[in-house]
Amino acid sequence: MTNRERRNLRNGLLFILPWVAGFAAFIAYPLGASIYFSLCDYSVLKAPIYIGGANYQELATDPIFWESMGNTLFFAMLFLPLSTGLAISLALLLNTGVRGMAAYRTIFFLPSLTPMVASGILWMWMLNGEYGVVNHALNYLLRPFGVEAPTWLQSTTWAKPAIVLMSLWGVGYAVVIYLAALQDVPLQLYEAADLDGARWHSKVRHITLPLLSPAIFFNVVMGLITALQIFALPYVLTNGAGGPGRSTTFYAMYLYNCAFRYLRMGYACAMAWILFLIILGLTLVIHRASRRHVFYAGG
Amino acid sequence: MPAADAMTSHEAARQIARRRRRAWSCSLAIHGLLLCGGFLFLFPLAWMISTSLKPLDQTMRMPPQWIPDPIQWKNYLEAVRYIPFFTYARNTLVIAVLGTLGTILSSAIVAYGFARIEWKGRDKVFLVLLATMMVPFPVTMVPMYAVFRELHWIGTYRPLWVPAWFGASAFNVFLLRQFFMTIPRDLSDAACIDGCSELGIFWRVVAPLSRPALAVIALFHFLYCWNDFLGPLIYLINQDTFTLALGLQFYQSRQGGTPWNLLMAASTLVVTPIIALFFFTQRTFIQGITMSGLKG
Numbered sequence: 001m002t003n004r005e006r007r008n009l010r011n012g013l014l015f016i017l018p019w020v021a022g023f024a025a026f027i028a029y030p031l032g033a034s035i036y037f038s039l040c041d042y043s044v045l046k047a048p049i050y051i052g053g054a055n056y057q058e059l060a061t062d063p064i065f066w067e068s069m070g071n072t073l074f075f076a077m078l079f080l081p082l083s084t085g086l087a088i089s090l091a092l093l094l095n096t097g098v099r100g101m102a103a104y105r106t107i108f109f110l111p112s113l114t115p116m117v118a119s120g121i122l123w124m125w126m127l128n129g130e131y132g133v134v135n136h137a138l139n140y141l142l143r144p145f146g147v148e149a150p151t152w153l154q155s156t157t158w159a160k161p162a163i164v165l166m167s168l169w170g171v172g173y174a175v176v177i178y179l180a181a182l183q184d185v186p187l188q189l190y191e192a193a194d195l196d197g198a199r200w201h202s203k204v205r206h207i208t209l210p211l212l213s214p215a216i217f218f219n220v221v222m223g224l225i226t227a228l229q230i231f232a233l234p235y236v237l238t239n240g241a242g243g244p245g246r247s248t249t250f251y252a253m254y255l256y257n258c259a260f261r262y263l264r265m266g267y268a269c270a271m272a273w274i275l276f277l278i279i280l281g282l283t284l285v286i287h288r289a290s291r292r293h294v295f296y297a298g299g
Numbered sequence: 300m301p302a303a304d305a306m307t308s309h310e311a312a313r314q315i316a317r318r319r320r321r322a323w324s325c326s327l328a329i330h331g332l333l334l335c336g337g338f339l340f341l342f343p344l345a346w347m348i349s350t351s352l353k354p355l356d357q358t359m360r361m362p363p364q365w366i367p368d369p370i371q372w373k374n375y376l377e378a379v380r381y382i383p384f385f386t387y388a389r390n391t392l393v394i395a396v397l398g399t400l401g402t403i404l405s406s407a408i409v410a411y412g413f414a415r416i417e418w419k420g421r422d423k424v425f426l427v428l429l430a431t432m433m434v435p436f437p438v439t440m441v442p443m444y445a446v447f448r449e450l451h452w453i454g455t456y457r458p459l460w461v462p463a464w465f466g467a468s469a470f471n472v473f474l475l476r477q478f479f480m481t482i483p484r485d486l487s488d489a490a491c492i493d494g495c496s497e498l499g500i501f502w503r504v505v506a507p508l509s510r511p512a513l514a515v516i517a518l519f520h521f522l523y524c525w526n527d528f529l530g531p532l533i534y535l536i537n538q539d540t541f542t543l544a545l546g547l548q549f550y551q552s553r554q555g556g557t558p559w560n561l562l563m564a565a566s567t568l569v570v571t572p573i574i575a576l577f578f579f580t581q582r583t584f585i586q587g588i589t590m591s592g593l594k595g
Binding site for chain 1: 352361409435444552577
């Protein structure tokens with residue numbers, strides 16, 4: 001090692017030192033400890049007691065665990081395609097060179113800034129079964145057909161779709177990402193397609209979507225990770241109860257309740273590790289599937 | 300021949316007119332769709348403000364009244380008193396400002412180490428940093444709580460801002476590293492020849508040139524602190540230490556959700572600073588999202 005290399009190594013390590021300390025304290029140690037706690041009976045008030053795989057065994061037969069997992073997957077599977085489709089459609093509309101694009105973009109983006117708590121309370125009011133403005137409008141439209149609007153958050157069937165609806169309201173963030181990616185698509189490609197007499201939909205299919213695919217991939221993975229951890233919105237809507245019934249008891253909510261309401265920290269750690277594995281697994285699946293469909297222009 | 304020519308030019312003119320008509324109706328349709336969509340997206344915020352200014356009995360009137368009559372400003376006075384709004388706003392600001400300062404400083408220093416100095420094993424360590432982005436919060440939540448409990452930090456703001464001083468947000472480090480890499484090497488070399496130390500180059504050359512990127516992460520972290528719910532829910536105990544997000548939820552759950560006008564006034568007060576911030580820093584915002592979305 002030359003003098004210069006040695007100096008660089010020392011300087012480099014000195015610069016990343018804050019992160020190394022943070023990594024040790026806030027990532028590495030907690031990861032290890034949480035594996036160990038997941039094998040323990042641990043209430044945080046007393047020292048952990050090793051119990052082997054008992055937490056995992058109990059989880060396998062815990063109906064609330066399975067229900068919360070089902071709720072979460074239901075939410076993610078409904079929310080991800082809808083939000084991706086909506087965000088791409090809005091971005092395509094905004095990218096048509098329409099006048100006032102920046103103003104429209106701001107309008108779609110604003111709701112995504114609303115804090116979850118405020119947006120939860122606001123939607124609780126709008127979806128209120130008795131005085132809610134949404135049902136007032138829906139009933140006005142549906143009554144002639146003899147259909148009643150659902151009671152949303154009071155209904156075990158409609159509570160989850162209601163949460164999907166609220167989450168879709170915050171889709172503007174993704175719209176801005178897609179819009180930026182769309183504006184990077186070279187115009188010559190469209191001009192060439194125009195010369196060949198290509199129609200709008202074939203241009204979208206053969207030029208826009210392939211070039212957009214890296215952004216779609218990134219957004220789907222990030223969306224999946226956030227969707228599987230949905231917490232604040234259902235917590236606010238139900239004050240942590242996850243009702244009606246258990247219809248809005250999502251995975252992270254049950255995990256939080258196990259840890260901080262029932263003080264079953266070891267059990268919660270076991271749940272957290274299962275969540276981690278699910279996220280890793282699904283990300284891997286998406287990555288595999290994307291290899292054939294994602295097109296990186298830069299190679 | 301001249302007749303045929305006239306025919307074709309006439310035909311061409313008609314075609315152009317037809318095309319123009321089609322383009323015009325197309326843009327009309329796009330505006331129509333965007334206006335409808337925009338209305339649906341803005342409506343909840345408008346409804347929030349409208350409800351916040353109504354007397355209580357008017358909130359429950361059917362059909363709903365769009366414009367409050369009379370406009371009842373005193374709802375805001377009542378909301379501010381009921382949720383100790385200024386106390387909660389101060390608490391939120393303390394956490395957000397301390398955390399944001401730490402994030403800027405630590406992410407920039409760490410990113411510099413990854414972007415501007417070449418050392419053995421750097422890229423492998425950087426991969427570790429990227430991998431930490433995959434770790435979901437619930438996995439580290441319990442052990443971190445246990446550590447902070449040992450330190451007697453539960454019920455204080457420290458668990459909410461101290462980690463930011465240690466480059467805890469891998470994402471921000473990543474973002475800044477990408478930005479630092481675009482700064483020409485020659486500038487550092489010139490400073491190096493002038494006898495500037497590595498820290499000097501960071502402070503005098505790279506950091507000043509990176510103001511836009513630093514602004515982006517500052518903005519994002521501030522927003523994160525303002526909106527964060529789970530963190531304060533876990534670590535804060537006493538009511539008078541609550542943040543706005545936590546306080547708003549606490550107030551709502553205690554009310555059982557009846558005085559909707561006051562709840563909407565309180566929500567408006569929580570949302571407005573963020574929206575104001577957005578309008579003042581719109582370019583930074585859009586730039587930041589673009590940066591975060593594409594380089595990923």
